[in-house]
Amino acid sequence: MRKNTIDIITLGCSKNLVDSEHLMRQLEQNGYKVEHDSEFPHGEMAVINTCGFIGDAKEESVNTILEFCKAKEEGKLKKLYVMGCLSERYLKDLEAEIPLVDKFYGKFNWKELLNDLGKAYNADLPLNRVITTPHHYAYLKIAEGCNRRCAYCAIPLITGAHQSRPMEDILKEVKELVAQGVKEFQVIEQELTYYGMDLYGTQKIADLIEMMSEIPGVEWIRLHYAYPAHFPIDLLRVMREHDNVCKYLDIALQHVSNHILDRMHRHVSKQETLDLIKRIREEVPGICIRTTLMVGFPGETDQDFEELKEFARLERFDRMGAFAYSEEEGTYAAIHYKDDVPFEVKQKRLDEIMRIQEGISAELNEAKIGRIFKTIIDRREGEYYVGRTQFDSPEVDQEVLIKANGRQLRKGHFYNVKITDSEDYDLFGDVQ
Template sequence: MEDFGCQMNKNDAELVVGRLRDDGFIRCESIDEADVILYYACSVREHAEERIFGRLGALKRLKAEKPDTVIGVMGCMAQNQKEIIFKRAPHVDLVVGTQRFEDVAEFVRELEHKDRVIAIDGGEVSYQRDITQRPVQHQAFVTIMRGCDKFCTFCIVPFTQGRERSRDPQSIEDEVRALIDDGVQQVTLLGQRVNTYGLDLNRGENLARLLDRLGKLKGLKRLQFITSHPTHIDEELMRVIRDNPVHSRYLHLPVQTGSDRILKRMNRGHNVESYRRTIDMIRRVVPDMSMATDWIVGSPGETDEDFAESVQLLRDIEFQTSFVFKYSVRSGTKAARSLPDDVPTEKKKERNQILLAEQEAMSKRLHQARIGEEHEILVEGISKRDATRWFGRTSQNWIVVFRAERDFTGEFVKVRIVDVTALTLFGELV
């Protein structure tokens, strides 16, 4: 099993692995040993889909040599691209959508007497998982809702994941408690539009109340959530975060563009002014909140003037981090049907580079202001670039690299910031 895409995808892939293990399947180290090869794939970005098709293409020979090997595609991409998958990779046996993945073991068995199994509609997934099956021991992700009701014109999620369905708060609390008992210190709550959590339950539940409830659980050291939409961030939520240090001071709030004209075309439901007001409120209530955002450059109809407004907004808000994406048409979306992809590729690349450079300069400036400060970090492991150093994250999600005599992975330590780059802070143990 290999997964591609967002954290929710990764979490669902973990659920699939747990289900298969419960059914007697064993995870193996290499593709050559495998009887069943599954990809859990995202459809939000063209890049992830192309990587999957690359992987599938490479398996053609293996399938010819070992025809009993099951090759399957699961998740958003399966939901959205089933015909294209079979057309481009006819050796695929199994396509399982976002609401049927729990039954994957049964579908694999059906293939003993069928050529192909396609399972897209008609189910609903539970949230049950084997909490011991997580890739990192001291951190865990917990899915608290699925689906999205927003229907941004460029986005495939509402079509692949369906309408918003919030999970019962008691079952979330039970899972978080079990994770804490199993050694987890940091929990990240997941939802496609996580800050509308609870609204569909129609009984007064919301994200603020859920955070308040979970923040009181003994033993939990850090709690955070992704990904939010700008229209449902209110003072109640910010006050809950302010009043308990367990809540991470990091908010990922995608704005997508600084142009009202393009926001309207995107059906985002907010404009630049309302976004600025939301940021002002956040910073008034939680002054040490670090802000990250997403941008799409080269959206249909985006002019140089529209793009200049994005650059201006990035400068004005002083985001800590920007994730910049070049627009690509996602089949099945409203934009694919009605908005021509009319910005040339070179222009998209150029705008991408400009925004990234702006963000790099901004991040470095913001980081420089941190020199001399002391911060508590949760240590995540050994630095990828330098095996003599370790790295961890502050509550604001800043990465801090430091030297240490022993392995502090999974522990909180205090560091003093002594140097910075645009991406990283360098610290000394205090």
């Protein structure tokens, strides 16, 4: 147990990771040594930043808290604190059920932790954070909350209404991160196409990304979590005209059946979805579209699911994830719908649609053999260097494996790589 050392454990999404990075900077400024995501406690204190999005994430958060409670009972930890989405939503319940935790904080009041440690929050460091990712890329959170109110989603119950950060703050942070060596920015928020509506009265995501692209040193900008309804079409022009804006869009479509889209409160129809995908591909040739689909939503019939499978087959998304519906208390779906699709049926549908995507991914990857892609190197693993193209986001997408063969490739540097072989979800290549 190291004195004055605090372990920060981050669970859930990259938005949580940004919060942890801000907390880590504040703790370091107050004289603590901070370690992130260690497998077991190293310090005398630990802070767990929890996720509360869906059932599996909540279970992981609770299990992690209990593991650290056990470490505290065994004398391996003096103080344990919990923050984040799970404790934002279930604070009173958690306090009653897990008394070994010294204090629970929500998602937005973690600054109180510094006061409880007898330290002060340094307001001169609002944009500064400890980057826990490889030095060449960082996540850039541009807003909190969500106004969409999809029937199944608990995020608005946890984070509240959409709150955009001012553009000048975001651009200042980008410049500071570039000065630290960051070249690649993963732009994140719960629903980035809504960005600016609350501050400026209109969608400003295209303006923001264009201004970011003009900052010297910004090599790649990648966009995560767009929404299909009221999509800001001018964003496509920005992606097309600026080489450092990756031809990549993460847009969660969830479903395509009008019956289910209506029940989900997605405010978009099947035809509008098809028209949008067509326009995105026409205006940004070669774009990589990543999406997420949901199976087993209340009321989903066999016909609805067949429609979803046909949609996946025809659209041939470059990247696709899927998950089974999980009832979240307090949501419209939990209150007004019966969770009437049996677990076994949900799992069967999930397996089916992912098998479809596996085949599509294998075919799309095989078609890349012989082509040359600009690739950034993230790390070395054994005899391979591991990199990504502009079409691959870290942690969630495929990678390019490059055999070292005695060569020294520099992490965080770009190389032209010719694809020599492929698997369902990975590529192999040689530096040219």
